[in-house]
Amino acid sequence: MTKLLRLPDGAFPLLLVICGIFSLLPAQAQQNCPAAASACTPGAAPAANLRFGMGITQVQLESIQNTTAGAQDGYKDYSCTVGTTLVPGKDYPITITTNASVNENVRVWLDLNNDGTFNATQELLFSSKAQGVHKGSIRVPSTAVVGQRLRLRIAADYALSPVPTPCSTPEYSQTEDYSITLAANTSAPTADFTVDQPVSCTGCVQFTDLSQNLPATWQWSFGDGTSSTEQHPRHCYAAPGTYTVSLAVTNAAGTNTLTRAGYIFYDTAQPVAASCTPTTAEHGFGITRFTFGPFINNTPTGQAGYEDYTCNGKIRLTGGYQYPIAVATESGSPQDTRVWLDANNDGIFEPVKELVFEALSKANPSGTITLPYVTAASQPMRLRVISDFAGAAAGPCTNPRLGQVEDYTLVILPVTQLPVVQFASNHIQGTCIREIRFTDQTTNFPSSWRWDFGDGKTSTEKSPLHTYAAPGLYSVSLTATNNVGTVTLSQPDYVYITPECLQYCTSTGTSTFAWISKVSVNNSAGATVFTSASASEPTGYGNYLTRFIRVQPQETYAMSVAFGTTTAVTQHTTAVWLDGNRNGIFESTELLYTTYEAGLEHKLTFKIPTQLPAGAATRLRVQVNTSALPPNPCSISTSNLETEDYTLVVGQQALATAPAQALAALTVYPNPTSDGTLHLRLADGNRSGTYAATVENLLGKRLAASVVRLTPDAEATMQLPELPHGLYLLRLRDANGNTTVRRFARE
Known part of the structure; x- marks a missing residue:
């Protein structure tokens, strides 16, 4: 259209050329625009809604890294100035940032055929629901136009507003356009695939190819001897089992294979079909997560209605134990939650007898369920979880009004570990x-x-x-x-039972400044036969009757009593009593030792009285006091005094035979031995030499044999850990045939 305007004198006419809608861009910029103009231009959100601060603030896709002001910009067309290059058949990460405080829905389309019109479903590359940061990936199909700038449209709006379409005007947010140029693929494919369900109860599985770099051919192997060349095959397995699946993909640049071992599990073991399937009337009080022991299943909201997870929601737990159970509820308000188990596997839930968990008027309830002990794996049983608003009608077959029902499979397994005996x-x-x-x-x-x-x-x-x-x-x-x-x-x-019901006197005190820290007993050969460490006792009395001092009849022993102290106390009284006549009274004649002297350790020697025969047991009392008062085994509430009681056990007397006396300078210790280790010491240098050593039981059966060398300078060691508890004979024979016998005990 041409129009002549009347101008002032001296002015030149101005010719305006208007050709549809044409942006007055520089020629270079026009060359970078998509070839096809958009068939529609979304509008801007109403000015009154801009105060909510929504909109697109950042787009990240390969070289597109664009930060903008948001909805206040309205519709923005960056398709001539901001773009990137992609290869069809590859996955590219995309991030779109909207208002951080209010969730929005986002949709992304690409004009694949460059005709200026967006197909709302076939050209949709990415969608995100109710987020502030929208992350994912896009893949351009092989059908897209290559070598031309294609229009990329990103639309966002408030999560509760209508979902954006390619040509809609947002209520609160905005729409932005960018450009994508597609380059031809020159790379070999990268194989990838997925399935609708890796655990199948029917045996039929839908395989979906996810391979990148535009493969031209596909070769599937399903692990059961069958194969397919389809891109997205559906395969039905004939027999239950675990199957390995592989996919080989090829294009002009090469071939790539992906193998997933044990990827498909076809399991026909299912619970009996339920006699009822409750349905949800409305939505609002559903289940979002179910936990039972280590099993966790995150589920859709209650709007999904009844969910049957008996195939891919199998719970396997060992019987006899208690397991935690938890249900995450949707509303945040109190809900009534119940769990039933079809224990007899007849398909009918008994409302009372088979109710295994109940939590009323609670949000996100939790508790425990104890499973019965079984000796063999149970049949798969149906576990039903129902949650509805507090006070709703209840029952395993009752349709929840606002809640949800989920079914699972429970298999109770037998114990797989040995008993831990206590x-x-x-x-x-x-x-x-x-x-x-x-x-x-x-x-x-x-x-x-x-x-x-x-x-x-x-x-x-x-x-x-x-x-x-x-x-x-x-x-x-x-x-x-x-x-x-x-x-x-x-x-x-x-078990240690005394001959008579003896009542020993009590001895108490305060051990604030000094106490018994260690009691040790050595035999005549210098070997330690007993040691007991202890701390300060609050009442001044330590009952250590379960600590046994094992001695031999009529032998002499050395005792050491060590002290702990918090002050610079220089002298202590130490006293030791032994109830030799076992009458429950520490008589004055039974005081083995007493001293008042300096040092943090007092030593004494004592001999086992003849009135204590082999097999006898009695009480030994040790007392320490910081004063010089005469010792009293029955002191009560005495300052700076501590008393400890032990059990003294007299063992079997050593053999007094001629062979035993033939090598009088021989010492065998420790006796008894707790770990089977025996030390042999020979003090007589005239009898030094090599000896044949044998170990026998009391019936004369030979149990072990070795050769030992005995000298005053070095003792010999025998390791006999395999011997069970009991009495044994150690027999030594020198080069001249002389024999020596010692008896020892293995604890």
Whole structure:
């Protein structure tokens, strides 16, 4: 159209040329615009809605790194100035940032055929719902035009507004256009694929090719001897099992193969079909996450309605244990949540009998469920979870009004570990009470028990009551069995019953400034047969009757009593009593040692009295005091005094035979030995030499043999850890055939 304007004198006419809608851009910029103009131009959000601060503030896609002001800019067309180059068939990360305070929906389209019109579904490359930062990836299909600038449209709007379309005007946000230029692919493909469900209960699986760089051919191997050349095949497996799947993709640049081992699991073990399938009337009080033991399933909101996870939501838990259960609810308000288990697997949930969990009027309820012990894996059972608003009608087949129902599969497994044997009793060491209640504390669900009380009596009860016929020191063992196997726990000297019901006097005090820190006993050969470390006792009395000092009849021993102190105390009184006649009274004649002297350690020697025969047990009392007062075994509330009681056990007397005396300078220690280690020391240099050593039981059976060399300068060691508890004979024979025998005990 041409129009002549009347101008002032001297002016030249101006010719205006208007050709449709044409931007007055420089020629260079016009060459960089998409070839096809957009068939529609979205409008800007109403000015009244700009105060909410929505809009697109940043777009990141390869070389596009564009930061803008947001909705106040309205529609912006950057397609002539801001763009990037992509290759069809490749995945590219994209990030679109909108208002950080208000969630928005985002859609991205690309004019694939460059005709100026966006197809709302076929040309949609990316979508994001109700986010502030929208991250994902885009892949341009091979059908797109290559070598030309294509228009990329990004539209955003408030999450509760209508979802944007290519030509819609946003209510609160905005639309921006950019450009994409596609370059031809020159790379070999990279194989990738996915499936609709890696765990299938029907055997039919839909495979989807995700390979990049535009493969031209596909070769699938499904792991069951079958294959396919389709891009997105659907395959049905004939038999249950685990299958490895591989995909080889090829284009003009090469071939690439991806193999996923054990990728498909076809499982036909399913619970019986439920007799009812509740449906949700409305949405608002659903389930968003279900947790049972280590199993976690994040689920859609209640608008999904009934969800059947019995195929890919299998829960496998070991029976007999207690497991945590938790349900994340949708509304945030209190909800009624219940869980039923079809325990008899008949497809019918019994409303009361099979209700295993209930939490009323609680948001995000949690608790525990104890599963029954089984000896073999159970059949798959249906587990039903229902959550609805507080006070809603309840029942495993009741349709929730606003809530949701989810079904899972539960398989209860048998225990796979041996019993861990433990036991306890009401016995107090050193008392005369002969009736004892033993309590089994074994874990991993034993099914049978066998007790050995050390007196020739046994029991198969779980927690028996046993009465000992005579006083003494007894070892107790418990053998427990479950479906995996059998384990035995032995407790040496677990029971110590005194001959009479003795009531020893009490001794108390305060041990603020000085206390007994260690008691040690050595035999005549210098070997330590007992040591006990202790701390300051609050009441001034330490009951250590379960710590046994093991001695031999009529032998002499050295004792050391060490002290702990918080002050520079220079002198202590130390006293030691032994109830030799076992009458429960520490008589004046039974005071083994007393001294008042300086030092933090006092030493004494004592001999086992003849009135204590082999097998006898009695009480030994050690006392320390910072004063010089005469010792009193029954001191009460005495300042700076501490008392400790121990049990002294007299063992079997060593053999006094001619062979034993044939090598009088030989010492064998420790005796008894706790770990099977024996040290042999020969003080007589005239008898030095090599000896043949054998170990026998009391019936003369030979159990071990070795050769040892004995001299005063070096002792020999024998390692016998395999010996069980009991008494043994050590027999030594020199080069001339002379024999020496020693008896020793293995604890």
